[in-house]
Amino acid sequence: MESQTQFTPTFSFELFPPKTEAGMEKLQANVLKLATVNPLYFSVTYGAGGSTQNRTFETVNWLLSQGIETAPHLSCIGGTREEIISILKRYQEQGITRLVALRGDLPSGAGMGGLGELNYANELVELIRSEFDDFFRIEVAAYPEFHPQATSAEADVKNFKRKVEAGANAAITQYFYNPDAYFEFVDICEKQGLNIPIVPGIMPITNYSNLVRFSDACGAEIPRWVRKRLEAMGDDKESIKAFGLDVVTAMCERLLAEGAPGLHFYTMNQSTTILKLWDNLNLSER
Numbered sequence: 537m538e539s540q541t542q543f544t545p546t547f548s549f550e551l552f553p554p555k556t557e558a559g560m561e562k563l564q565a566n567v568l569k570l571a572t573v574n575p576l577y578f579s580v581t582y583g584a585g586g587s588t589q590n591r592t593f594e595t596v597n598w599l600l601s602q603g604i605e606t607a608p609h610l611s612c613i614g615g616t617r618e619e620i621i622s623i624l625k626r627y628q629e630q631g632i633t634r635l636v637a638l639r640g641d642l643p644s645g646a647g648m649g650g651l652g653e654l655n656y657a658n659e660l661v662e663l664i665r666s667e668f669d670d671f672f673r674i675e676v677a678a679y680p681e682f683h684p685q686a687t688s689a690e691a692d693v694k695n696f697k698r699k700v701e702a703g704a705n706a707a708i709t710q711y712f713y714n715p716d717a718y719f720e721f722v723d724i725c726e727k728q729g730l731n732i733p734i735v736p737g738i739m740p741i742t743n744y745s746n747l748v749r750f751s752d753a754c755g756a757e758i759p760r761w762v763r764k765r766l767e768a769m770g771d772d773k774e775s776i777k778a779f780g781l782d783v784v785t786a787m788c789e790r791l792l793a794e795g796a797p798g799l800h801f802y803t804m805n806q807s808t809t810i811l812k813l814w815d816n817l818n819l820s821e822r
């Protein structure tokens with residue numbers, strides 16, 4: 537973990553583009569609350585394969601209209617080089633300088649016919665660097681508990697290395713509840729000479745069934761003791777939120793105390809729990 541302490545910690549928030557007008561209004565109200573604590577940037581996810589791209593643009597445009605530092609996510613699967621370059625040109629013209637570059641997952645039902653010209657995130661990073669030099673600061677994804685499709689832990693680290701060598705400036709991790717997995721992953725990267733900030737992605741715990749569903753899909757492990765405690769709370773939403781806040785606060789405290797270079801919060805377009813976490817961690821004092 538030593539290499540990570542050289543980086544100035546960054547704190548950022550992730551949003552997803554809402555599907556409805558009402559969702560957009562809720563996002564806007566929550567973003568205005570979240571913006572009061574001055575995160576470094578807000579990122580906006582991007583649906584692979586043409587599903588929700590216009591909603592991403594709308595959300596990005598609104599954030600820019602509010603003078604908020606915005607980092608759009610861009611995934612390459614299902615898109616052509618030309619399409620990707622035209623999106624990047626548009627972002628460049630809008631004054632965006634930070635991107636989260638991903639392979640993406642095709643939406644279910646899209647079929648395999650939607651696969652585009654770039655198959656992996658390292659190819660997207662290469663394309664951005666070859667067309668735009670260093671104009672964009674590029675964040676990529678990292679998986680302390682390894683990507684669900686990785687053929688082995690070793691292969692996954694090798695593939696992560698490809699993204700760093702292609703020119704990624706920093707990484708944001710998939711969420712996890714086992715800080716040892718993060719520390720171990722960072723150590724492996726350090727031994728490989730990978731010298732970029734690897735910022736933990738933090739998912740608050742507010743709803744048990746959603747958490748289980750997401751975690752199964754993305755390969756994040758919920759520790760048995762956390763699962764058992766949450767299961768025992770049944771539908772008691774307040775107890776789940778209070779326990780979740782304690783668990784996630786303690787994990788973030790440990791991550792920061794042991795050298796993590798910041799935190800990236802998956803806000804799920806909510807603000808209350810995120811702001812409580814922010815306060816618990818005294819992040820405004822940092």
Ligand code: FAD
Nearest residue numbers: 581582609638639640641656657677683685686692695710
């Ligand atoms: P890659 O780095 O390309 O890796 C994908 C898989 O392929 C891994 O198993 C890897 O080991 C393997 N691999 C990588 N490169 C190679 C190679 N050259 N040869 C052979 N195998 C290789 N999804 C979205 O659709 N939209 C989003 O906005 C979005 N935002 C995200 C933000 C974060 C911080 C994270 C952690 C994930 C996000 N995702 C998003 C999900 C992500 O798209 C999926 O996890 C996807 O399956 C992998 O994307 P990646 O960029 O990590 O892919």
